[in-house]
Amino acid sequence: MEEDLEIEKNTGEAIAYGKKLYEKGLIDGASGNLSFRINDSFFITRTGVNLEQLAEDSFVRLEVKPYSIDEVKDAKASSDALVHAKIYLKTKYKAILHCHGVYNVVLSLTRDQINPLDLEGRLFLGNIKVLEGEFMTEKIAEKISDAIAKKGYAVAKGHGIYAAGNSFREAFNLLSYVEHSCQIIYLKELLMGR
Ligand SMILES: [Zn+2]
DSSP states (O other): OOHHHHHHHHHHHHHHHHHHHHHOOOOTOOOEEEEEETTTTEEEEEOOOOOOGOOGGGGGEEEESSSOOHHHHHHHHTTTHHHHHHHHHHHHOOOOEEEEEHHHHHHHHHSSSSSSHHHHHHHHSSEEEEOOOOTTTTTHHHHHHHHHHSSSEEEETTTTEEESSSSHHHHHHHHHHHHHHHHHHHHHHHHHHO
């Protein structure tokens, strides 16, 4: 497929998945971000955009290479571009989603590891390590991208979920399993205690 066509197709999907994240209540205000890779470039949401209102001009094109936080800021890309660039460098994934699922954030504040109780969570996720580190730093970007390279998803303490896939659908499913498993644990503990 010609590159322009591929960009157009992926942009359309990115816009649709921004709305899906919003409809599922996984983002708040202008939080969250997403990106897709085309060859040696990736397209990530601009800083400050609302994911449910993405348009063709809501994306910044960056190269798949290491970036500094200042370069990311200068490009007006989402501050999480540091993380996305590292993920694309370490993996062959084509799409990345990041959101702040309420149940996930709550559980990440109360434990260092989240152990899914439901069947799908146990099958698709295994035990979820909660990653700690200061937002927008090289260190946390390294931890998140390492976790994604291993399992396709990562959870940052008090922050949210990152999920990657060969398509937005794959990344979205993974992220949904994480939030679903967290919701089950939360409700189970509410009923029966920890
Ligand atoms: Zn975030």
